[in-house]
Amino acid sequence: MSEIIGSNTTYSTWGVMRTPLGVDSPYASGTVKSDYGHNTEYDKGFTATAGCFFRTSPSYSTDNPPPRFVYEDYSTSGLFYMWGLLYDGNLLVQDDYDQLAGETVTMTNGTFTLSVDAWDAVLGGQTVSGGLGSIISIGKLTAF
Amino acid sequence: MSIQPGVGYTFAASSSGINLNIEQPWSEWDATKYHPFQVINVTYDSVGSAWTYQVVPGTLNNVVPQIDEDSVWVKLDRTSGGLPDWPVSVLTPFDATTHECFIYLRAGKDATSGAFPSTDDTSTDYPRIVCSDTALSDTDTYGYVLLAKATEGTGPVCSVVQYVTGSLWGDRIKLGTSTATYYYARI
Numbered sequence: 001m002s003e004i005i006g007s008n009t010t011y012s013t014w015g016v017m018r019t020p021l022g023v024d025s026p027y028a029s030g031t032v033k034s035d036y037g038h039n040t041e042y043d044k045g046f047t048a049t050a051g052c053f054f055r056t057s058p059s060y061s062t063d064n065p066p067p068r069f070v071y072e073d074y075s076t077s078g079l080f081y082m083w084g085l086l087y088d089g090n091l092l093v094q095d096d097y098d099q100l101a102g103e104t105v106t107m108t109n110g111t112f113t114l115s116v117d118a119w120d121a122v123l124g125g126q127t128v129s130g131g132l133g134s135i136i137s138i139g140k141l142t143a144f
Numbered sequence: 145m146s147i148q149p150g151v152g153y154t155f156a157a158s159s160s161g162i163n164l165n166i167e168q169p170w171s172e173w174d175a176t177k178y179h180p181f182q183v184i185n186v187t188y189d190s191v192g193s194a195w196t197y198q199v200v201p202g203t204l205n206n207v208v209p210q211i212d213e214d215s216v217w218v219k220l221d222r223t224s225g226g227l228p229d230w231p232v233s234v235l236t237p238f239d240a241t242t243h244e245c246f247i248y249l250r251a252g253k254d255a256t257s258g259a260f261p262s263t264d265d266t267s268t269d270y271p272r273i274v275c276s277d278t279a280l281s282d283t284d285t286y287g288y289v290l291l292a293k294a295t296e297g298t299g300p301v302c303s304v305v306q307y308v309t310g311s312l313w314g315d316r317i318k319l320g321t322s323t324a325t326y327y328y329a330r331i
Contacts, residue, residue, distance in 0.1 A: 020319060036258030038205055039316040041324075051325065053317075144320035 018053035020144070021046040022068030022083075023135050033066055042066060046141040048096070055093045067091035069118065069138070071107065073130050080105065080118050081125025091119075103139025107132035114138065180311040183247055183292040186235065188300045195235035195302050197247075199273050199291070202311040204251055204261055209271035217272060219265070235294055235302070239277040243296045248288045249308070250274045251326075253316055260287075260316040260326075287316060287326030 022033070022045045032043040045066060048054060054067070070083045082091060103114045110132050117126035137143060178184060180202025187196050199211055201221035210217040213231035222229050238245045251261035252269030262269035273291070280288045291308045310330040318324035 018317075034258070036253065036260070038314060039253045039258055039260035039318075041318040042320065044320050047319065051319070051322075144322055 019056050019066045020053055021138075021141065022066040042144075044144060046138055046143055048099070048141065050142045054096050057091060057093055069105075069135060071128075071132060071135060072125075073132065075130045078128045078130045078132055079125040080112070080114075080128050082119040085119055085121045099140070100138070103141070105138050106136045107134065108136060109133045179309045181249065181291050181308045182306060183294070183304050185232075186294065186302050186304055188302070192234075195294070195296065195300075196232050197235045197294070198230050198232055199247075201230065204249060204271045204312045204314055207261055207263060207271055209249060209251075209273055210265065211273040217265070217270075220273070233273070236275060237277040238294075238296050244277065245294045245296070246276045246279060246290060247292045247294065248274050248276065248280055249291055249312070250280075250286050250288050251314065252286045260314065282323060282326055284318065284324045287314065287324070289314075289326070289328050 020042055022042070034041040045068065056067070068083050070081055072079045072081075085091060097116070097119055100114055100119075101116050105112055105114050110129060112126075112128045112132075115126050117123050178200040180200055182200040183197055184200060185196070185198045188194075189196050199220055201208055201219075203209075208219050208221050210219050211231050211233045212218075213233055218231040220230060222231055235245055235247075249271060250273075251271040252267075253260045254262035254264060255267060255269060256264070261271045264270055269285070274288075279290075282288060289308060289312065292304050292306045294302055294304050296302050308330065312328045313331055314326055314328045316324050316326050
C-alpha cells in the first residue's frame with residue numbers, strides 16, 4: 001500500500017530528507033526536535049552553512065532526534081562520536097561526512113580535528129582529550 | 145477535398161454556399177484549461193471602482209485555501225447545486241507608485257496540533273489568499289508564497305503575471321530563535 005505523500009500529518013518529500021545536526025554533551029541536553037507534521041522545530045544545533053541542511057540517508061528514522069555529535073568525558077580521555085550511528089547506520093550521506101572530516105571542533109577547554117573515526121560504527125567514535133567541556137563550534141558549520 | 149465538421153462545429157450547405165455553425169461557445173467555466181492557483185477573471189467593476197478576481201482551486205498539503213468574498217472567508221472550491229461556484233474577491237490594494245498588487249498564499253501552523261498548515265478553517269492560520277501592495281516576508285506566524293502579481297494601468301487595464309502553476313506541498317522548519325522558513329514544492 002502506498003503512502004499518500006503530502007498529507008497534512010504524514011510524509012513530505014522534502015522535509016524528512018533534510019536535517020540540521022544536533023548537539024549534545026554531558027553538560028547540555030540534546031537538541032530538542034519537535035515534529036508536528038510538516039512543521040519541525042529544533043531548539044539548537046548546526047546547519048551546513050546558514051540555513052542549509054544535511055541530507056539524511058534512507059536508513060535514518062525521522063522518529064529519532066536529529067543526527068548529532070556527542071562528547072563523553074572519561075577524565076583522562078574522551079570520546080567524540082555521531083550519536084545513533086550504531087542503530088541507524090549511516091545517518092548522513094557520504095558527501096556530507098566527507099565535508100566534515102578535517103574540520104576543527106572547538107570545545108570549551110580545547111580544540112581537536114574531526115576525523116572519520118567519529119562516525120565509524122566499528123570504532124564507536126574518535127578518541128580525544130578528556131575535560132574538553134561542551135561543543136562550541138564545528139569548523140565550517142553554522143550554529144543556531 | 146471535403147471539409148468535415150469537428151467537435152462543436154457543423155456545416156450546412158445550400159445553393160447559397162456553406163454555413164459554419166459554432167454550436168458550443170467557449171465556456172468561462174471549463175476547468176480543464178486552468179491550473180491550480182491560477183488567477184483568472186480579473187474584471188473591472190465600474191460601480192465599485194475596483195478589480196475583482198478569482199483563484200482556481202488548489203491545495204497546500206491537501207488543504208484547500210480560502211479567499212475573502214464580501215468579508216467572508218470562503219474555500220476556493222465552493223460549489224452550488226453541484227456546479228463550480230468559485231468565490232469572487234476584490235483585488236486590492238495596489239501600490240500608488242508601482243500600481244502593483246501581490247497575490248499571496250498565506251498559511252500558518254495549527255495553534256492546537258502544531259501541524260502546517262492549520263486545518264482549522266475558522267483560524268487566521270488556515271491557508272488563505274491575501275493581497276498586498278508590497279512584497280511580504282515570512283514570519284514565525286505566517287509563510288507567504290507569491291502566486292501572482294497584478295499590475296494596474298489606465299483604461300482601466302490590469303495584467304497578471306502568474307508565478308505558481310500547481311498545488312503545493314510545504315514544510316515549515318524553525319531553527320532555534322531564527323524566523324521559521326517555509327519550503328514549497330509544486331505537485
